[in-house]
Amino acid sequence: MAAEQLPGSIPEAVRRAAERFGSREAVVDGDVRLTYADLLERVRTVARFLVAEGVRPGDRVAVNSPNTHHWLAAALGAQYAGASLVPVNTRFTGPETVDLLRRSGARALVVAGDFLGADRLAAIREAAGPDGLPALRTIVRVPLPGPLEPAEGVHDWPDLDRVAARVPLAEVEARADAVGADDVSDILYTSGTTGRSKGVLSAHRQALAVAAAWAGCGEVAAEDRYLVVNPFFHSFGYKAGILVCLLTGATLLPQAVFDAARTLELIERERVSVLPGAPTIFQTLLHEPARRDRDTASLRLAVTGAATVPQVLVERLRSDLGFETVLTAYGLTEAVVATMCRPGDDAAVVSRTSGRAAAGFEVAIGADGEVLLRGPNVMLGYLDDPEATTKAIDADGWLHTGDVGVLDDAGNLSITDRLKDMYVCGGFNVYPAEVEQVLARLDGVRDVAVVGVPDERLGEVGKAFVVADGELTEDAVLGHCAPRLANYKRPRSVAFVPELPRNASGKVLKRLLGKEKV
CATH class of the missing domain: 3.40.50.12780 (ANL, N-terminal domain)
Known part of the structure; x- marks a missing residue:
């Protein structure tokens, strides 16, 4: 998709998708099947609800929920209302979520009722303590995995239609019209693997341009059916997933877990x-x-x-x-x-x-x-x-x-x-990815990560953490490296582990391996 063909904003992309692909399936989520025309109506409903609740252009709306059709409607609805989207990592604890909500100044929150056995709203309220979240005025619970018990001061997803009816459609259409290409579309927080996460600001034109580039390289078309395992709170799931489908007319199939x-x-x-x-x-x-x-x-x-x-x-x-x-x-x-x-x-x-x-x-x-x-x-x-x-x-x-x-x-x-993963062995720089590539060729190695660990003589040496299929010995792993890597690059020890700790985007958390917390 050429840059000149891109919609000027995400709200415009939602409208254009409904015009171009209206009767095609946009989302298949279990028993829920929405066409692109249906999706536009769901997005408008969320936008009208948010306007009714006092969300203004430029406000932030946080979404803390797994990959379902609710996430799409909530995120796109927030942007349709002129707000900026703040995706929240569903792996965050209560205190981590509260920190993000406070720093982003989120005005509204859409949160899963019960996901993976955790009551996220209860954890957020406990972590917020007596000071609460002064900027947060509206909370919507998504019914996962099923119906919810009533909670004070909370709207449940089925309430949206009733509240949205208070706002004329023309009002949210005017909001959508006013969203500009350079307005902030979203604030995605970095993984924070080396320190406190930072909120990354992107404009509508940028979010759409990277999605279009991804779609172009992959030759994604309306006939494609796109299974999104990558979490929506990450750019891989949101921009290279949801937005790619919105631009191409492909059918999106979200997988929550x-x-x-x-x-x-x-x-x-x-x-x-x-x-x-x-x-x-x-x-x-x-x-x-x-x-x-x-x-x-x-x-x-x-x-x-x-x-x-x-x-x-x-x-x-x-x-x-x-x-x-x-x-x-x-x-x-x-x-x-x-x-x-x-x-x-x-x-x-x-x-x-x-x-x-x-x-x-x-x-x-x-x-x-x-x-x-x-x-x-x-x-x-x-x-x-x-x-x-x-x-x-x-x-x-x-x-x-x-x-x-x-x-x-x-x-x-x-x-x-x-840069942070590189270690120095005997005065030589070692890049673990090179060693991992060699070890991945060894039969029986299912997954592997290499980190530098302290050594009195050489400063640091490599240690390989291996997820093995069947029987595999340390001697076999080290022996495999001997003819394939210079001496300073070869790991000196091997730890066999059931799995490697990873963040939501799939990156290995090597700081945990370095502490051997696996």
């Missing part, structure tokens, strides 16, 4: 063609016993990234799951989609690199091998943190990513590691 057997059943029943995810998602699918009994012939496009992608995984996605196209991409909350492979790239390019510049980005390699990005879709800045913004984006407009990488002659970017 990843379950390999359930995913395979959905692929077969709903004829899923597009399935992005972190490498661990695909590894789990490949190892699921139920896979042999499921028809996955409809699968067309897999997009992965966020961690080491072994070449053997790319090959197996094609041979064992039947994907025609497997792509890798690179981005971060501050840029979303910076580089991406293209259909036709061979397995070595897809595994070894994250593809070429996309979405109008320039890519350069700066001091210490750091990846630098510049272009119209670099974030507007961090919320209420000009110092951090200036540190991240230099005077020439380059975003300093904190990732280490190299560019090949064709412009393909290879991420070799994070």
